[in-house]
Amino acid sequence: MAEVAEKTAAVFPPGEAAAGTPAVKTVELTKRFGRTVALAGLSMTVPRGEVFGFLGPNGAGKTTAVKLLLGLLTPTSGEGWLLGRRVGDLQTRRRIGYLPELFRYQGWLTAAEVLALHCELAPLPRSSWKDEVRTALETVGLTDRANDRVGTFSKGMQQRLGLGAALVGEPELVFLDEPTSALDPVGRHDVREIIRGLAARGTAVFLNSHLLSEVEQVCDRVAVVDHGRVIASGTMDELLGGTAVRVRVTGLTQADKNKLSDFGRVDDEDDQITFTNLNPDRVPDLVAAIVAMGGRVHEVAPRHETLEDRFLQLLADEEKN
Ligand SMILES: Nc1ncnc2c1ncn2[C@@H]1O[C@H](COP(=O)(O)OP(=O)(O)OP(=O)(O)O)[C@@H](O)[C@H]1O
Ligand SMILES: [Mg+2]
Numbered sequence: 001m002a003e004v005a006e007k008t009a010a011v012f013p014p015g016e017a018a019a020g021t022p023a024v025k026t027v028e029l030t031k032r033f034g035r036t037v038a039l040a041g042l043s044m045t046v047p048r049g050e051v052f053g054f055l056g057p058n059g060a061g062k063t064t065a066v067k068l069l070l071g072l073l074t075p076t077s078g079e080g081w082l083l084g085r086r087v088g089d090l091q092t093r094r095r096i097g098y099l100p101e102l103f104r105y106q107g108w109l110t111a112a113e114v115l116a117l118h119c120e121l122a123p124l125p126r127s128s129w130k131d132e133v134r135t136a137l138e139t140v141g142l143t144d145r146a147n148d149r150v151g152t153f154s155k156g157m158q159q160r161l162g163l164g165a166a167l168v169g170e171p172e173l174v175f176l177d178e179p180t181s182a183l184d185p186v187g188r189h190d191v192r193e194i195i196r197g198l199a200a201r202g203t204a205v206f207l208n209s210h211l212l213s214e215v216e217q218v219c220d221r222v223a224v225v226d227h228g229r230v231i232a233s234g235t236m237d238e239l240l241g242g243t244a245v246r247v248r249v250t251g252l253t254q255a256d257k258n259k260l261s262d263f264g265r266v267d268d269e270d271d272q273i274t275f276t277n278l279n280p281d282r283v284p285d286l287v288a289a290i291v292a293m294g295g296r297v298h299e300v301a302p303r304h305e306t307l308e309d310r311f312l313q314l315l316a317d318e319e320k321n
Helices: 001-012 060-067 111-121 124-137 155-167 185-200 212-216 254-263 280-292 309-318
Strands: 023-033 036-045 050-054 077-082 096-099 173-177 204-209 223-228 229-235 243-250 265-269 274-276 296-304
Touching: 023 060, 036 060, 036 077, 036 223, 036 229, 050 060, 050 185, 050 212, 060 077, 060 173, 060 204, 096 155, 111 124, 111 155, 124 155, 155 173, 155 185, 185 204, 185 212, 185 254, 204 212, 212 309, 223 309, 229 309, 243 280, 254 274, 254 280, 265 309, 274 309, 280 296
Parallel strands: 050 204, 050 223, 096 173, 173 204
Antiparallel strands: 023 036, 023 077, 223 229, 243 274, 243 296, 265 274
16 A cells, blocks of 8 residues: 555646646756756646747746756756656557657658658557648648658758648647747747647646737736746736836936836837836826926826736846745
């Protein structure tokens, strides 16, 4: 009995049974490269079937986290579980799709051959390959190019192909590391639709991105990572609670504008000043303060806080601490 409990503990995080396990869970996951701390104790949970946005500035540790979870890097310390199994479990890898940040496929193969290779690697039964390849090509809009060599593809087409490869075999969890970095606006829109389609069929999506408007449109939940640790996480509603007010004003000096920071964090671009986290009841006081300084108010426009507002604010707060 003790032995069974021990084995179970090795597979599932404490307190979690197999069926209810999250798609991803990490506890104090840490990775150092020499003196560089890429991940500094990452603890987070991604529920099943959700689209999870993993955000952070360049070098924050997003790709490192994904590579650790996929078993492509070994952690310095800490633990991770995918679909209830410890990271590195080979059976679990079959249920996972991955589009790497730096993608490159065999230039001498055709698109259909690359996808068939991924079916073989999965491995999927040979009888299913034809359908799998056709579906993947259709999903990513490459049906017309199925028999062209990948070496003749544009970067965006190669990224589409990589996405197709990540979807082969209907994985339960898909990691997409900056999946639209090479795509045009139509391609980005298509990827959003593909991600929504995955979520609709119950696939969990772990999306690394710094395209915040994209994340805002498609993710159920996000975590913001900076210097290798999570600085904020929650559902989109939890993260974007505040309101912002944009004021178009002329006639103020920089010193005047600085004094207005009492009304909320100030974002100042030309004659537009945006106040985030401003209680709407204080708008009349704000206008009065601007007028008292000799400023001329041309427009006061409330707007919902965007993920970008929140992201910049979180990083600015981190800088201060
Ligand atoms: N193989 C490696 N050897 C040494 N340092 C590395 C290696 N891989 C990553 N790092 C370092 O780890 C830190 C995190 O890098 P990572 O690639 O995870 O960032 P990221 O959040 O994915 O950034 P980006 O948005 O630019 O893709 C950086 O300081 C990076 O220089
Ligand atoms: Mg990266």
